Amino acid sequence: MPFHFFTSFARLPLVFRVLIISVSLIFAFGSIVHLLEPEQFTTVFEGVWWAVVTAATVGYGDFAPKTVLGRLSGIALIMVGAGFLASYFVTLATIAVTKQNDFLEGRI
Amino acid sequence: MPFHFFTSFARLPLVFRVLIISVSLIFAFGSIVHLLEPEQFTTVFEGVWWAVVTAATVGYGDFAPKTVLGRLSGIALIMVGAGFLASYFVTLATIAVTKQNDFLEGRI
């Protein structure tokens, strides 16, 4: 069953796989930081907002972890999540450009 | 008519297509955030400034949406706009380097 799940996952187009992994990381780290620093991240949505802003390397600074554990999970999110979001950005833009060219050359 | 418009658009050089899409997204999201949080984004220009700073992943934090709807549109801008701006950056730099090489090798 988990094997079938993974095989189905791996057969999805690249952009969906990268997006699913990115969204999962965002929700996981958004929940973790809400548990670790509940005074600052009062809701899971505030944690998710911080995780999106961090993994996309925007980093407004309206939310930033202040405890050692919170900062260690922030470092983990940066080291794992930023790569997936960067891949997602590049894949999405490549698809948009390729589809336009396919259309122009009569393939769609 | 829209069909001709799209065909003309798709025939433009890559850097212009990516730039046109980026600029459109910037103005669209700059206007949306001005409507959603008018107390913070008092003019459309402040919304546009926030959208450029966000989509380029600079993220000064001088402006950042505070409502759930504002943050959801911020997430949408990041997920769609950041990829286009990253593509624009890469395309622009590639052109600058290629033009110099073309000049050197006597092609322009």
Next chain:
Amino acid sequence: MPFHFFTSFARLPLVFRVLIISVSLIFAFGSIVHLLEPEQFTTVFEGVWWAVVTAATVGYGDFAPKTVLGRLSGIALIMVGAGFLASYFVTLATIAVTKQNDFLEGRI
């Protein structure tokens, strides 16, 4: 004379050309913002610090233009400078990796 200057420039290795353009943009925009908002950017060095932090898309937010003209020059720096710095980052890392491989395979 300017022609010879450009030819010499174009013959430099890619990483130096990208670095020279990036450094020139940083100093140009650092000076411009110092002239446009002298109350905030009290020295040219503060302008240069802001321009590096902006073009590298770090964006601490310790300095951010507040006038329309200052923000327009910020947008110009982002649209032109961020591409060059991104190219510089990629070129530098590629060289570091390639040199190590060259060394391993006995070429240096």
Next chain:
Amino acid sequence: MPFHFFTSFARLPLVFRVLIISVSLIFAFGSIVHLLEPEQFTTVFEGVWWAVVTAATVGYGDFAPKTVLGRLSGIALIMVGAGFLASYFVTLATIAVTKQNDFLEGRI
């Protein structure tokens, strides 16, 4: 002895080499900024947190050097570290995607 060390290092997979260089830069600059501005960066961990946030171009702005020497080392970290972290992000994501494809095609 240093020669053997370098040869062993250069034989490691690309992602480990880039990660080792990135982590070394993070600790080096985290310690430097702690020494240069001890009032703001009261512990080495705060320096390391700032260095990760800077080299990944997140830039929350909760920590930012305020002295000329501190800012010069910040510029050095950006010019050297951001390239390595960007390479690490790209390499990591490429590996994740390739491994999934290898698995699907029966190679692992």
